Amino acid sequence: MVKHLLLCKRLFNEGKIYAERSDSVSSGLAISLFQDAVESTIWALIKEKNISVRDGASFTQNLDTIQKAGVSLSHVAKIQELNKARVGFKHYGNLPASNEAKKFETYVEDFLRTSFLENFCQNFDELSLVDLISNNMVRERLNTAEALVKSGEYLEALNECAISKAMLFSMLDPFIPKVDTNLRNVDSNFDRIPGFRGMRPFQYLTQYLDILRETTLAALLKLPLSDYTFLRQILPLAYQTMNGEWHIVQSSRLKAPNESLCNRAIEGLVNVAINLERLL
Numbered sequence: 108m109v110k111h112l113l114l115c116k117r118l119f120n121e122g123k124i125y126a127e128r129s130d131s132v133s134s135g136l137a138i139s140l141f142q143d144a145v146e147s148t149i150w151a152l153i154k155e156k157n158i159s160v161r162d163g164a165s166f167t168q169n170l171d172t173i174q175k176a177g178v179s180l181s182h183v184a185k186i187q188e189l190n191k192a193r194v195g196f197k198h199y200g201n202l203p204a205s206n207e208a209k210k211f212e213t214y215v216e217d218f219l220r221t222s223f224l225e226n227f228c229q230n231f232d233e234l235s236l237v238d239l240i241s242n243n244m245v246r247e248r249l250n251t252a253e254a255l256v257k258s259g260e261y262l263e264a265l266n267e268c269a270i271s272k273a274m275l276f277s278m279l280d281p282f283i284p285k286v287d288t289n290l291r292n293v294d295s296n297f298d299r300i301p302g303f304r305g306m307r308p309f310q311y312l313t314q315y316l317d318i319l320r321e322t323t324l325a326a327l328l329k330l331p332l333s334d335y336t337f338l339r340q341i342l343p344l345a346y347q348t349m350n351g352e353w354h355i356v357q358s359s360r361l362k363a364p365n366e367s368l369c370n371r372a373i374e375g376l377v378n379v380a381i382n383l384e385r386l387l
Contacts, residue, residue, distance in 0.1 A: 111151045112229055113239050117381075118144035119215060120236070120374075124331070126208035135196035137208035141215040142166075142193040145186050148219060152178065152226055166190055181221040185214040237373065240380040245271050249380075252373055261364035266355050268372045269345035272338060273353075275379050278387060279324050286316045328382040334375045341372055 122140030125133045146166055153160055153169065158176045160169050167187065174180055189211050195201035220231040235253060240246040248271040255264035291313040297306045318339075325335035341364075344356040 108151060108155060108227065109229065109234065110238075111147070111154075112223060112227060113234055113236060115144045115147045115151065115219065116231065116234055117236055117239060118147060119219060122208070122215070123212060126212050129205050131202035131205050134203045134205050134208040138189065138192050138203060138211055139197055141208070141211050142189055145189065145215055145218060148222055149173065152222070155227065179225065181225070182214060182218045186218055189214055236377045240377065241384055242274075242380060245274050245376075245380055248274070249373055249376060252369065256366055256369045256373070259366075261366065261369050264369045265342055265364055265372060266345070268338075268369070268376055269342040269355060270353050271376050272342055272379070273345040273347070275376065275383055276321065276324055278383060279327070283320055283323060286313050286320065288313075290316075327386065328379050330375070330379055330382070334378070338372060338375050341368055 118140050122137045122144065125137035125140065128134075149166070149169055152158075152173060156173075156176065156178055158173060158178070160172050164172070167190065170180065170183065170187070174183075192203055192207070192211065196203060223229045223231045223234070235250070237246055237249040237253060240249065248267045252264040252267035252271070255261070255267065291307075291310045293309040294307045297308075321339065322332075322335065325332065340358075343358050345353055346356075347353050
């Protein structure tokens with residue numbers, strides 16, 4: 108059942124991404140995903156309580172059946188309003204206002220938090236989407252990062268995130284290879300030429316190509332550019348030696364990591380991991 112609730116939470120989070128955009132179509136897509144999160148939760152409740160429902164019953168009919176079975180549901184009027192908005196968008200092409208999704212985001216979050224706790228004895232915040240990741244090594248690293256965040260060891264948590272990011276992006280090496288490190292070594296030839304000593308054009312070119320490669324990978328993984336930029340700026344560099352050991356090069360740009368920064372990094376990497384599974 109926990110896996111089912113994680114999927115509901117994932118649908119909700121996907122909807123939040125569209126709700127941040129400022130156009131009516133994105134607002135409609137957010138509303139559809141929010142409705143999917145609610146309806147999936149309703150089906151989880153039907154299975155958990157072993158409630159008999161009619162084949163082909165509508166969403167609203169299932170709500171009535173659940174309540175007649177004596178199960179308490181919260182925010183019923185609000186989720187019925189959400190359902191009407193979803194039907195209007197999905198079936199009749201009625202575009203909602205560009206900011207309407209934010210209202211329904213609040214409705215659905217309240218519904219999920221209450222339903223998870225009252226009907227499944229699960230805390231919404233404590234259900235970790237990391238558990239949806241199939242790759243064992245990445246999942247273990249991010250589970251460790253979450254544990255470090257809870258104990259206040261934020262720098263160590265970001266180190267685990269950095270290793271997770273390196274693991275994930277390396278899975279696409281066969282498709283978009285890394286820039287050959289020998290390219291930067293060409294700069295050593297400039298030191299032999301009077302007037303060019305100390306110049307590092309190939310080091311700049313290597314760094315630029317590295318960023319361009321990762322930006323391309325982020326686009327393949329449908330990672331919002333703002334999220335990719337955040338991960339690149341907040342996480343230290345992680346690299347693996349030939350003997351399999353991981354090493355961390357700390358970034359001078361990060362002064363004081365905190366719980367919020369760590370949780371955002373973990374959430375972004377969960378999105379990368381799940382989207383990566385769709386590609387490979």
